[in-house]
Amino acid sequence: MLDKTGIAKRIAKEIRDGYYVNLGIGIPTLVANYIPRGMKVVLQSENGLLGMGPFPFEGEEDPDLINAGKQTITTVPGSAFFDSAMSFGMIRARKVDLTILGAMEVSETGDIANWKIPGKMVKGMGGAMDLVASAKLIIVAMQHVNKAGESKLLPKCELPLTGVRCVRKIVTELAVIDVTHQGFKLIERAPGVSTEQIINATAGKLIVHGEIPEMIID
Amino acid sequence: MNKVVSNADEAIKDIADNMTIMLGGFGLCGIPENCINALVRKGVRGLTCISNNAGVDEFGIGLMLKTRQLKKMIASYVGENAEFERQLLSGELEVELIPQGTLATRVLAAGYGMPVIFTPAGVGTEVAIGKEQRNFNGKEYLMEYAFDSDFALVKAWKGDTHGNLIFRETARNFNPMMAMAGRTTIAEVEILVEAGELDPDQIHTPGIFVHRIFLGRNYEKRIEQRTVRKKV
Numbered sequence: 102m103l104d105k106t107g108i109a110k111r112i113a114k115e116i117r118d119g120y121y122v123n124l125g126i127g128i129p130t131l132v133a134n135y136i137p138r139g140m141k142v143v144l145q146s147e148n149g150l151l152g153m154g155p156f157p158f159e160g161e162e163d164p165d166l167i168n169a170g171k172q173t174i175t176t177v178p179g180s181a182f183f184d185s186a187m188s189f190g191m192i193r194a195r196k197v198d199l200t201i202l203g204a205m206e207v208s209e210t211g212d213i214a215n216w217k218i219p220g221k222m223v224k225g226m227g228g229a230m231d232l233v234a235s236a237k238l239i240i241v242a243m244q245h246v247n248k249a250g251e252s253k254l255l256p257k258c259e260l261p262l263t264g265v266r267c268v269r270k271i272v273t274e275l276a277v278i279d280v281t282h283q284g285f286k287l288i289e290r291a292p293g294v295s296t297e298q299i300i301n302a303t304a305g306k307l308i309v310h311g312e313i314p315e316m317i318i319d
Numbered sequence: 320m321n322k323v324v325s326n327a328d329e330a331i332k333d334i335a336d337n338m339t340i341m342l343g344g345f346g347l348c349g350i351p352e353n354c355i356n357a358l359v360r361k362g363v364r365g366l367t368c369i370s371n372n373a374g375v376d377e378f379g380i381g382l383m384l385k386t387r388q389l390k391k392m393i394a395s396y397v398g399e400n401a402e403f404e405r406q407l408l409s410g411e412l413e414v415e416l417i418p419q420g421t422l423a424t425r426v427l428a429a430g431y432g433m434p435v436i437f438t439p440a441g442v443g444t445e446v447a448i449g450k451e452q453r454n455f456n457g458k459e460y461l462m463e464y465a466f467d468s469d470f471a472l473v474k475a476w477k478g479d480t481h482g483n484l485i486f487r488e489t490a491r492n493f494n495p496m497m498a499m500a501g502r503t504t505i506a507e508v509e510i511l512v513e514a515g516e517l518d519p520d521q522i523h524t525p526g527i528f529v530h531r532i533f534l535g536r537n538y539e540k541r542i543e544q545r546t547v548r549k550k551v
Binding site for chain 1: 345346347348349371394395396397398399404407408414416417418419420421422423424426427438439440441442443444445446476486487488489490491492493494495496523540541542543544545546547548549550
């Protein structure tokens with residue numbers, strides 16, 4: 102089974118040299134720490150920055166320089182600032198190569214729900230609806246089951262949707278799963294996790310073809 | 320040409336009850352602090368605010384929530400404000416949550432003199448309910464209207480007496496589009512210089528869009544999430 106770091110490390114292996122990447126809040130943010138050595142990747146923060154760097158050193162925080170999670174950050178050499186309309190212009194026009202975000206539910210057709218729990222949570226969708234409507238490649242980082250032990254990989258989402266038919270890949274503590282035209286497809290098992298465990302934790306249709314390899318994480 | 324006013328109170332003096340105002344900023348970054356404080360002092364009520372966020376309980380737009388000055392909030396994300404959530408759940412405050420890119424582009428459209436935009440954000444979700452939908456090149460888009468607002472309140476880093484503005488880092492965010500979109504635009508700046516002192520090549524918002532400008536005072540620039548790393 103993977104911890105949050107493990108999920109981030111596995112997702113980082115999907116990154117390719119030259120990618121422009123938008124990272125959501127939570128586990129996706131951790132992916133920045135595991136970008137494969139030698140690859141040049143530019144991180145987009147939708148509040149208006151290309152070239153997001155690590156957190157500042159203590160005492161060097163700049164209130165004018167934050168990421169989309171409102172955290173103080175830094176820039177890297179070659180970065181650029183822009184306004185919010187231009188930011189979503191680059192998202193809508195599919196200049197961003199990869200979007201990594203969290204989810205409450207994903208359906209076997211690639212629908213995603215991650216912004217609202219009716220009667221409970223009303224925080225808003227932020228940029229998530231724009232990102233999922235236009236991203237070239239969306240990878241979801243999430244737990245396979247919720248705190249009540251129920252699967253988050255469903256035949257159909259029960260919560261209000263963020264976007265439809267958009268998720269291509271899901272990485273959880275148990276598995277790597279692709280979303281295909283036929284449904285979820287099991288690609289890799291997390292270390293020490295059996296295929297049966299993954300089948301049992303997946304409520305949506307899961308395609309399992311032959312032996313499923315265990316994922317390799319450095 | 321006389322756009323310079325002495326302070327926030329003078330700048331917002333004709334903002335009246337039940338008006339619609341846009342406020343720049345992302346989280347607490349790049350918000351018009353002086354204007355918000357002046358609106359609290361003035362006590363105007365029934366305002367409709369268009370802003371990406373609603374501040375926090377003790378700062379930013381949150382200050383106007385506490386004094387119950389808002390009738391309606393149009394935003395993309397309001398997660399950091401307990402009073403907001405309370406007023407929303409109790410029905411005291413009307414709230415329209417819209418995708419951030421849709422918000423930015425509806426503001427942009429207003430500033431560019433265009434009535435609508437088409438965006439794929441929200442297709443197939445509850446955001447699409449009741450909206451005209453069209454297919455272009457095989458993809459579905461929602462028609463969304465440009466925002467009409469009585470006033471836009473923006474915060475820039477530098478400005479000159481003609482209203483030309485330069486923003487700093489990620490404090491730019493929604494400010495340039497809102498500056499273009501307001502029927503009357505008020506800019507507060509950290510540094511105010513004479514026209515001619517700013518390099519024309521570096522100006523983000525040309526002064527034609529700005530009706531009033533003043534030198535802001537006592538900026539707090541609160542940080543919402545102070546994240547740091549240790550020096551090794």
